[in-house]
Amino acid sequence: MHKTTQHLIRILARFARASAFGFAIALGATLIANTNAALIRPAHAESKPLSVVTTTEDLAAIAREVGGDRVRVTSLCKGYQDPHFVDAKPSFMVQLKNAALFVEVGRDLEVGWAPGLLNGARNPRILPGAPGFVDASSQVQVIEVPASVSRAQGDVHPFGNPHYWLDPANGAPIARSIRDGLVRVSPGDAALFNQRCADFEQRLGVAVTRWKQQAKTIGLTGKKVVTYHRSWSYFARAFELTVVDFVEPRPGIPPSPNHVQDLVTRMKQGDIALLVMEDFFDPRLPQKIATQTAVPLVILPTSVGADDKIRTYFDLFDHLFASIGGAMKSGAKS
Amino acid sequence: MIEQLPFLLWPFLGLLCIAAIHVYLGLHVVEREVIFVDLSLAQLAVLGAAVATLWGLDPHDPPTYIAALGFTVLGAAVFSFTRSERGRVPQEAIIGIVYAVAAAATVLILNNAPHGAEHIRDVLVGQLLAVGPTDVLRLAVLYAVLGVLHVMWRKKLLLISADPVTAKAAGVNVKLWDFVFYVTFGLTVTASVELGGVLVVFSFLIVPSVIAMLFAERVGARLAIGWAMAALASAFGMLTSVWLSAPPGASVVCVFGALLILAGIARPLVARRA
Numbered sequence: 233m234h235k236t237t238q239h240l241i242r243i244l245a246r247f248a249r250a251s252a253f254g255f256a257i258a259l260g261a262t263l264i265a266n267t268n269a270a271l272i273r274p275a276h277a278e279s280k281p282l283s284v285v286t287t288t289e290d291l292a293a294i295a296r297e298v299g300g301d302r303v304r305v306t307s308l309c310k311g312y313q314d315p316h317f318v319d320a321k322p323s324f325m326v327q328l329k330n331a332a333l334f335v336e337v338g339r340d341l342e343v344g345w346a347p348g349l350l351n352g353a354r355n356p357r358i359l360p361g362a363p364g365f366v367d368a369s370s371q372v373q374v375i376e377v378p379a380s381v382s383r384a385q386g387d388v389h390p391f392g393n394p395h396y397w398l399d400p401a402n403g404a405p406i407a408r409s410i411r412d413g414l415v416r417v418s419p420g421d422a423a424l425f426n427q428r429c430a431d432f433e434q435r436l437g438v439a440v441t442r443w444k445q446q447a448k449t450i451g452l453t454g455k456k457v458v459t460y461h462r463s464w465s466y467f468a469r470a471f472e473l474t475v476v477d478f479v480e481p482r483p484g485i486p487p488s489p490n491h492v493q494d495l496v497t498r499m500k501q502g503d504i505a506l507l508v509m510e511d512f513f514d515p516r517l518p519q520k521i522a523t524q525t526a527v528p529l530v531i532l533p534t535s536v537g538a539d540d541k542i543r544t545y546f547d548l549f550d551h552l553f554a555s556i557g558g559a560m561k562s563g564a565k566s
Numbered sequence: 567m568i569e570q571l572p573f574l575l576w577p578f579l580g581l582l583c584i585a586a587i588h589v590y591l592g593l594h595v596v597e598r599e600v601i602f603v604d605l606s607l608a609q610l611a612v613l614g615a616a617v618a619t620l621w622g623l624d625p626h627d628p629p630t631y632i633a634a635l636g637f638t639v640l641g642a643a644v645f646s647f648t649r650s651e652r653g654r655v656p657q658e659a660i661i662g663i664v665y666a667v668a669a670a671a672t673v674l675i676l677n678n679a680p681h682g683a684e685h686i687r688d689v690l691v692g693q694l695l696a697v698g699p700t701d702v703l704r705l706a707v708l709y710a711v712l713g714v715l716h717v718m719w720r721k722k723l724l725l726i727s728a729d730p731v732t733a734k735a736a737g738v739n740v741k742l743w744d745f746v747f748y749v750t751f752g753l754t755v756t757a758s759v760e761l762g763g764v765l766v767v768f769s770f771l772i773v774p775s776v777i778a779m780l781f782a783e784r785v786g787a788r789l790a791i792g793w794a795m796a797a798l799a800s801a802f803g804m805l806t807s808v809w810l811s812a813p814p815g816a817s818v819v820c821v822f823g824a825l826l827i828l829a830g831i832a833r834p835l836v837a838r839r840a
Contacts, residue, residue, distance in 0.1 A: 317688075317691075319813040319815075319816075320693060320694075320695040320696070320813065321695075321807065321811050321812060321813055321814075322570040322573055322574060322695065322804075322807055322808050322811070322814065323570060323808075323811050324695065325570065325573035325695060326569050326570050326573065329569075329573070344688050345693060345696075347696075348693050348695075348696025349693075349695060349696055351696065351698055352573060352576070352695055352696050352697070352698055353573070482676070482677065485673060485676055485677050486673075488677070
């Protein structure tokens, strides 16, 4: 018995030595091979562009500005769809599976659909916390964050208002968080991404000054407006508008007659410049309110891609001001 | 095309789980002429979850689930007590009323509930592509337990569905067994609706049994036909959603519609040969 045990131990020891030796050789070979590969082919020399998947087309447009030729960007939600509700298709899963970077608006905007898809795509590189996951709100100053996180407290969104891309100045922090994500997944391209991001911020800065001037020219600055839903809080803050009330304070819950009556009475006081509505809602009620109160109704896109002409983040605000300008003019005439 | 298929594996297995029990329950439902009872019970579950938010519970808290379940059981009790053999008021009317009132009550409650509670209604939509191994396992376990109960009590349950008068004459407590039926049914559909949405669940419940009824009389034969149809619709629906790059739930439902039309065309041919 004792002898057999000793024999066994000897065999095991020999086996262990042999495997350790073999393992060391294999490890060494792998290291050398990798070093060689790295020496021959630096990371940024890869010809294949990085695959970036965003939840909305606004993020996609900014990702294209930052990534240039080094990225191939697709957006899951189209610009004419409500980003709160997206019906997933099988092709989404493949896009997520192959993505090097995933960018979301965050603040619970996509909570109804994105987490399930991310889990289902089985791509650990883009899961929350991984280098390939970007919450585009991370560097943005988010407003309307409740002081208390309890939902019982009333009308609050636990992580603040998620419609921050409608303040054009927020394009810069969005671009920076996308740049940081791109640098994490492709460090070799850091110089390019930094340069492109800085360039975008510079162009955006110029454009923001222009839009603010335009807001003054068309007589929008300082005006009071009523909006359909809460999407316009950031836009209003950026251009010094006061949002007096909402048509439908809760998404998906039709307003009560009292609320509509109060709203109509309030709007008839004559100091409301515009009734602003997102383009993916049913316009019948706002149209009726607009007719009753003689406040011009303007239906506005909230996203890049809402129609074919809005391709970039710059196009979006150009389009918004063109539409608002037209509505203000027609309102002034009547 | 090929690379999309792996992502459809778990949703497909989920649909097969749903098919396994819904085809069987569908035979009961069509026999009882309570076609929309699944919508009604699912809406009651949503109402329960909405009521839970009034107490400040988060939609994802376990007590919310218990509230949803409680309302489903309540619905089961209502449906077992409103089934009368004389049938002055059809059961389907009660079911429709419960659905409409539950849906409207949900709107009233969410009108006063904290912001974010609107998402409670999302469970009725389902998100098939997000179905993963844990969902399928949970569904399989739940349905296995319910399936065993239905196999154990099959004689009584089938008899009260098909012929409540005879059952009562034979001394069966019809109301009690009706209640048992609706509770197991409610548990089944609330779990499946969360995965596939109301449209998908409704189709799995009704279409296979209707097709089966076109071709067979016996329960065993109807089950076999129904299961085959449901499996076929799941597979073709998934493939269609890839071909058209469309949401899978809606694709499966439309494939079910096409299957029913084909079955309707095939039936006279089969009957003539027989």
